[in-house]
Amino acid sequence: MTDLATPSKVTFAEPASSPEGRASRAGRTVRRVRSTVASGLKHAGLVAFGFVMLYPLLWMLASSVKPNALIFREPGLIPTDVDLSNYTDGWSALLHPFSRYLLNSAIVVLGCVLGNLVSCSLAAYAFARLKFRGRNFWFAIMLMTIMLPIHVIIVPQYVMFSTLEWINTFLPLIVPKLLATDAFFIFLMVQFFRGIPRELDEAARIDGAGHLRIYWQIMMPLAVPALATTAIFTFIWAWNDFFSQLIFLTKPDMYTVPIALRTFVDSTGESSWGALFAMSIVSLIPVFLVFLFGQKYLVKGIATTGIK
Amino acid sequence: MSSVIQEVASTRRAAGERRKGDGRMAALFLAPWFAGLFLITAGPMAASLYLSFTDYDLLSSPTWVGLDNYVRMFEDPRLIQSLKVTFTYVFVSVPLQLAAALALALVLDKGMRGLAVYRSVYYLPSLLGGSVAIAILWRQIFGADGLVNQVLAFFGIEGTGWVSHPDYALNTLIILNVWTFGAPMVIFLAGLRQIPRMYYEAASIDGAGRLRQFWSITVPMLTPIVFFNLVLQLINAFQNFTQAFVVSGGNGGPADSTLLYTLYLYRKGFADLDMGYASAMAWFLLLIIGGMTLVNFLASKYWVHYDD
Amino acid sequence: MRTSINQRGRRGAAVAAGAAATALILSACGGDSGAGGGGDVEAQDCPCEIRFAWWGSDERHAATQEIIDAFEAENPDITVVPDFTDWDGYWNKLSTAVAAGDTPDVMTQEERYVSDYATRGVLADLGGLDIDTSKIDGSILAGGQIDGTQYALPTGINAYAMVANPAVFEEAGVDLPDDTTWTWEDYVEIADEVSKGAGDGVWGTQDYGFNEAGLNILARQKGESLWTPDGELGVSEETVAEFFQTSLDLMHGGGQPDATRTIEYQHAGPEGSLVGTNVGGMSSFWSNQLGALSEASGEDIQLLRYPGESEFERTGMYYKPAMFYSVSASTEYPDAAAKFVDFLLNSEEAAKINLTDRGLPANTDMRDVIADELTDADQQVAEFMADLSDEIVDASTVPPNGSAEMQDIMERVNTEVIFERMTPQEAAEMFVKEVGAAIAG
Incomplete structure (x- = not known):
């Protein structure tokens, strides 16, 4: 109907202006030198720290190009000999080429991301912005649902999904997300929604907007960082979730990446460590890309989205 | 879809009614969550509560034993050991992890070259967790003979096998948990960006310095997110399982020194086929986490700032 | 106010739905209880689909799929659906599926769990099915019998043995022991000598104290056994204490690494073990792991009899059924399942694909069939196993319900010993107490 935001509100959606312009003229050169040194030190610190954080990945990368037998005999960071056979062998070691498992994981993960974005944000809007009886009670119940370890829930869940004949489909993995069972993200979004100034929806309400419009046209654009967080985390967690995928997917053609990775090692017999590392690296690539690409939404959120 | 439109229309008409409460709207927004709660979550939770009062080996029918499992818990020295381990783990690693996450989020929030890369690199360990x-x-x-001891040897210090010594193994798990601070860091980053720039601009105009702005704007505006991270990391840490499982080779060793509560519960349920006992343990854990969370929420009134 | 009534109605419906879901789950949790003996399931004719579950790593998965393909080619009306994962995941998945009444038609079992599954009515009586067991030695078949009923058929056999790395012995200037005569004392001495001779970072042996199989051998040498036929712990406290004392002596004498390294090597599997990484002279392993050890080390690793075989009143070594094949008591297709198990055990095709991956074939004819196809390491295993046959006195008793906890107890108790937080005597007391509790509950 009408514009939901007045022009004055739009200013708050502008990108942050840099505060550096306020430096006094006299001290500018000195400060610039000092800040260059400071920033140099900062970068040096961040790089050094980054190496500590990266070490495991580098080590895994190094191990993935070593022959299986040398992984334990020569555990150092620099491989004496680069051999890519772990990648080629690992890719085709299981019943299906590894791409099959990547594809299955992608289907599960996309379903989960979509489900969590829609259902959790709806529920979060209710908890953050609506007044209704029993709000605190239901909120407590919601939190309670994430306090019970999955290991005692999984057997009854299996029984339930088995009755529905959902075992060995992606439904037990995706449908719960469509129904907002990931309370973690509801809570996350509630906290973010509560950080959005009330004046914005008050103004919209005066203009006659209903809650669905406020949700869709004000909250969602302003909560892009929260939505990005939800999407990224859901992606990564669903991508790495071993336990429930192991239990609910029984046929190899439905297996996902975590299950496939686990079949390279067996504590009672031989293990193909090299193939495990190689395929772990392969399966990290999509997650890393999602993060690298997605993280800018975490921080650009308000600044670029604006309000129309 | 059409019912949604009708809801919108009727809500608009009943604009006056809405002032008293948003029960109907809430029901609409919460519909997916309620469906998930009652159709997917509640059943298995209730079933596990029931099973906690039974002797249940997964392979045959449960038999009712009343409070037996709960009584047994108090006579189980390994359970007490697992509680000790878990409390140490939670209360040491969560504050450290959050402090690391917040510090890095603050550093990485400011405009800087290569931010995306730093953020992604710091998040990497969480992908491997x-x-x-x-x-x-x-x-x-x-x-x-690991890396740490090689560095220590360079300084003439003789280390021990940190990961396999009962006195130190838990510390390496704590380090592992702190090291995977990526998730709370990302949430902090998103939270920092959620703070409306207009507040900073207004403060600048009033002549507040950066430090002042940090304490009077950033800190209070970030408290809901700090609170969220605290609550969630506590809940997660109490249920942490995978890392201990992987590092200890599945049994919480050496000598139960890394026997996290959920790991013990898992072993009881699946390896020892004592799911009744595991269910009782799970509900006891729910009480502990629930109590902890309640305290958190009560205390939050004194330090968490909401804009609404 | 209409709103709240409406809402209450909805909430009532929701609660009812939740309650219904709960009731459904609970009634199904005992789903398999009536299935004992398979009496209440009506057998169906094929064409049909049966599910076969096993654990392992990629090589076994690929080989097993080949066997399935061969079986399906011979039996076009039966489809076998594979269901595989690693050891830990396998038991989660299997117990969950059983709880929901969704047991795989054919599954792999292991001695630590077979009694639990059999006595709770999950496994079918194989005696009533058409599976040829005539080529399997009676004492080995007995490993799959509980209270006289054949619930499980051994896939093959392994022996728990000492392995030696000849390269390390040579480096240390020590001769390989004569395994038919060596005593426990010799074992400790030789290990110490290898440690001394080979220098820093190389040890004589890797601690055996984490695995109950070694204890079982010592117990049997002394006329005891780990388990008694009526499901009790059969080993005396003295024997247990002696077992841990030997390990402690080795650590003190330098024959085996310090406690922290011992644990690290223990967790590294065959590939990362002392022998596998060429920094240790000896180690205890199951015979089927010889291939992995030889491959990892690049050396010609030797199998040795356990020490003490001629020291006491009798020998202690035994054949352990590597794994078992079992059929679900509630399968709709018992005949198809039986046909598949029969194929796994008795067809030359399956044997040639499987080789020794599930132990040296239990079917003695198949050992000849695969003899020419074996790798050097597996050839050695086959000869070693054949040599043992005259020396083995009797089969080891089937472990009772709850015995799956044994491994965990062993590991904890041994850790207490090597970190010297307990004397071997105290450790033995703790062991007897905890094992007693595990098999009682």
Whole structure:
């Protein structure tokens, strides 16, 4: 109907202006030198720290190009000999080429991301912005649902999904997300929604907007960082979730990446460590890309989205 | 879809009614969550509560034993050991992890070259957190002949096998948990960006310095997110399982020194086929986490700032 | 106010739905209880689909799929659906599926769990099915019998043995022991000598104290056994204490690494073990792991009899059924399942694909069939196993319900010993107490 935001509100959606312009003229050169040194030190610190954080990945990368037998005999960071056979062998070691498992994981993960974005944000809007009886009670119940370890829930869940004949489909993995069972993200979004100034929806309400419009046209654009967080985390967690995928997917053609990775090692017999590392690296690539690409939404959120 | 439109229309008409409460709207927004709660979550939870009062080996029917499982818990020295381990783990690693996450989020929030890369690199360990590869990697770093000891030897200090010594193994798990601070860091980053720039601009105009702005704007505006991270990391840490499982080779060793509560519960349920006892343990854990969360929420009134 | 009534109605419906879901789950949790003996399931004719579950790593998965393909080619009306994962995941998945009444038609079992599954009515009586067991030695078949009923058929056999790395012995200037005569004392001495001779970072042996199989051998040498036929712990406290004392002596004498390294090597599997990485002279392993050890080390690793075989009143070594094949008591297709198990055990095709991956074939004819196809390491295993046959006195008793906890107890108790937080005597007391509790509950 009408514009939901007045022009004055739009200013708050502008990108942050840099505060550096306020430096006094006299001290500018000195400060610039000092800040260059400071920033140099900062970068040096961040790089050094980054190496500590990266070490495991580098080590895994190094191990993935070593022959299986040398992984334990020569555990150092620099491989004496680069051999890519772990990648080629690992890719085709299981019943299906590894791409099959990547594809299955992608289907599960996309379903989960979509489900969590829609259902959790709806529920979060209710908890953050609506007044209704029993709000605190239901909120407590919601939190309670994430306090019970999955290991005692999984057997009854299996029984339930088995009755529905959902075992060995992606439904037990995706449908719960469509129904907002990931309370973690509801809570996350509630906290973010509560950080959005009330004046914005008050103004919209005066203009006659209903809650669905406020949700869709004000909250969602302003909560892009929260939505990005939800999407990224859901992606990564669903991508790495071993336990429930192991239990609910029984046929190899439905297996996902975590299950496939686990079949390279067996504590009672031989293990193909090299193939495990190689395929772990392969399966990290999509997650890393999602993060690298997605993280800018975490921080650009308000600044670029604006309000129309 | 059409019912949604009708809801919108009727809500608009009943604009006056809405002032009294948003029950109907809430029901609409919460519909997916309610469906998930009652159709997917509640049943298995209730079933596990029931099973906690039974002797249940998964392979045959449960038999009612009343409070037996709960009574047994108090006579179980390993359970008490697992509580000790878990409390140490939670209360040491969560504050450290959150402090690391917040500090890095503050550093990485400001405009800087290569931010995306730093953020992604710092997040990487969280992607690896539960991988089987961590087991070997951790030995490579914290083992008797590992990286840490090589560095210590350079300074003339003789280390021990940190990862396999009952007195130190838990510390390496704590380090592992702190090291995977990526998730709370990302949430902090998103939270920092959620703070409306207009507040900073207004403060600048009033002549407040950066430090002042940090304490009077950033800190209070970030408290809901700090609170969220605290609550969630506590809940998660109490249920942490995968890392301990992977690093200890599945049994919480050496000598139960890394026997996290959920790991013990898992072993009881699936390895020892004592799911009744595991269910009782789970509900006891729910009480502990629930109590902890309640305290958190009560205390939050004194330090968490909401804009609404 | 209409709103709240409406809402209450909805909430009532929701609660009812939740309650219904709960009731459904609970009634199904005992789903398999009536299935004992398979009496209440009506057998169906094929064409049909049966599910076969096993654990392992990629090589076994690929080989097993080949066997399935061969079986399906011979039996076009039966489809076998594979269901595989690693050891830990396998038991989660299997117990969950059983709880929901969704047991795989054919599954792999292991001695630590077979009694639990059999006595709770999950496994079918194989005696009533058409599976040829005539080529399997009676004492080995007995490993799959509980209270006289054949619930499980051994896939093959392994022996728990000492392995030696000849390269390390040579480096240390020590001769390989004569395994038919060596005593426990010799074992400790030789290990110490290898440690001394080979220098820093190389040890004589890797601690055996984490695995109950070694204890079982010592117990049997002394006329005891780990388990008694009526499901009790059969090993005396003295024997247990002696077992841990030997390990402690080795650590003190330098024959085996310090406690922290011992644990690190223990967790590294065959590939990362002392022998596998060429920094240790000896180690205890199951015979089927010889291939992995030889491959990892690049050396010609040797199998040795356990020490003490001629020291006491009798020998202690035994054949352990590597794994078992079992059929679900509630399968709709018992005949198809039986046909598949029969194929796994008795067809030359399956044997040639499987080789020794599930132990040296239990079917003695198949050992000849695969003899020419074996790798050097597996050839050695086959000869070693054949040599043992005259020396083995009797089969080891089937472990009772709850015995799956044994491994965990062993590991904890041994850790207490090597970190010297307990004397071997105290450790033995703790062991007897905890095992007693595990098999009682």
